[in-house]
Structure formats: C-alpha cells, structure tokens
Amino acid sequence: MHAREVTGGREFVARLAYGEDWVEEIAALAAAEDVGAGWFVATGAVEDAELAYYDQDDFAYVTATYEEPLEVASCTGTVALVDGAPEAAVHAVLSRPSGQSVAGRLSAATVFDGELYLRAFADSLDREPDAASDRWLWEAGEAVDAEGDVEEGSDAAVTGDADPTGADAPDAKDE
Secondary structure, three states: OEEOOOOEEEEEEEEEOOOOEHHHHHHHHHHHOOOOEEEEEEEEEEEEEEEEEEEOOOOEEEEEEEOOOEEEEEEEEEEEEEOOEEEEEEEEEEEOOOOOEEEEEEEEEEEEEEEEEEEEEOOOOEEEEOOOOOOEEEOOOEEEOOOOOEOOOOOOOOOOOOOOOOOOOOEOOOO
C-alpha cells in the first residue's frame, strides 16, 4: 500500500439543488470553496441515475442507466484534482421502492433532494492513473508494509489512461 498523512481542514454541509446533477453539485461546491482534496458523505433521493461498474478484466467502466426515482441509501466519495480542477468520485447505493438496491460509481443523477457533508483536507491531492488497476486514484504516497513501516526504495510512479468518469464506457442492460 502507499500512504501519506493528511490533516483535516474545513468542513461544509450543503443542500443539493433540486433538478441539478448530483455529481456536478459536489464538484461545484469543491471548486467554489477551493477544496483540492476531501472526503464526503451524502443522503437524499434522485429522479434518475447512471451508475458505473469497473470491469476488472477489461479495465473499463460499464454503465447502467436507471430512469426511475431512487432513494440514496448510502453515498460516499472523495475529492481530488484532475488537470487542476476538483473532481468528485462518487459511489452510491440506491434503493428502489421494493427495497432492491443498485450500486456503483455514480456518473450522473438528477437531484430530487440531497444533503452533503464534506471534510476538506488541508493539502490538495491529484488523481493519477494507478499502474495495477488503470483507475484514477489519489496520488501515491510512500509504500508502507503491513506493519505500517515505510518500505525501502519504494516507487510511487504510476502510469495508465483509464477515463476516471467512465464516460467512454459502453452501456450495460438494466437488471
């Protein structure tokens, strides 16, 4: 594992605007408040959603679109810089009226209502492609072993080019 220490900075609570995009609302708050890295949780409801699943064999996102009202049973994520601008990586568990849940990386969703708690880190973090998974992750820190000791000669360099938004991924059928 690669790790680095971060310190907590500012904290924000926000009500997401009806009819707006859930993911864009979080990124807009981060940009407006100059948040270069952070962690968030949110709850609420959406009118529709597009979820992405990362296919670990093909190293690509596969998306599914849900054109129905869904409850946001759980939503967590991170903020980091991509090309100098804050990007929100949002993961959600969405519930249908039947109780059946769908989950994944939230690519887009229309806000019905939503509440957000964002904890900004004092330092910014960049997202960069991970060499093993080809997914965009927080920049690597030092390599740390199972006991928490820094490994000698660790190399945090990464390469890859997977689209962090899943925008180029093919669509999947709803189940």
